[in-house]
Amino acid sequence: MSVIANHVFKALADPTRRAIFEGLTRDGEQTVHALTRRAGISQPAVSKHLTVLKRAKLVGHRREGRETHYRARPDALAPLVDWMAMYGAFWRDRFDRLESLLERIDK
């Protein structure tokens, strides 16, 4: 597994970080202050979570005056999408097996 995929999985393993990422995906760009109000935890704690999300490239940021604005980068979810594509192949194969089993058993 690539280093970046590892970062993505680790970043999303935490429920607070998932909530922050989801908030940015749903509502668009936000400042640390706005994110802190919603997360219900201290600003340093939010900043720490944002650092982990940035390392995974799940969020991007830009400075405007004294505020830093954060936005979601859903493209970074690609490792998760790959994972799901593998499950797709897995289940299609299992459906084939299930279908041939149904042919073999009575009733």
Place this chain on the structure above:
Amino acid sequence: MTDTAAVRSVVVEREMAHRPEKVWRALTEGQLIEQWLMANDFQPVAGHRFTLRTSPVPGWNGIIECEVLVVEPNTRLAYSWGTMGMESAVTWTLTPTAGGTHLRMEQSGFKPDQEANYKGATYGWRRFIGNMERVLGELD
């Protein structure tokens, strides 16, 4: 909480030329499950914890940890699905049709497990899928 990672899902659907009662048996009788999915200690009882087991491959122990979530005979079956540090839930829906059963499988709620060590996990799974596809390829 809605969750971007969680709302993504894998859906596979197929028309089966068999009655829902028969499809249900294949989904819920351990000995039959083993023949199309994996060795297991499944029981059709909500709250029952079970494992699905296949041969280990490098990077994956071949074990999937599950818990039965929903049992609605001949209609709906759901269980959690945890392996390699990734959690999700698998839901089967059976709808009677003129020719048999419309069978739908949805695997959703993908999220990394907090305890897990992800390194190499995908590799093992990829090997597992890769082997499977190779075997299927040889059958052609």
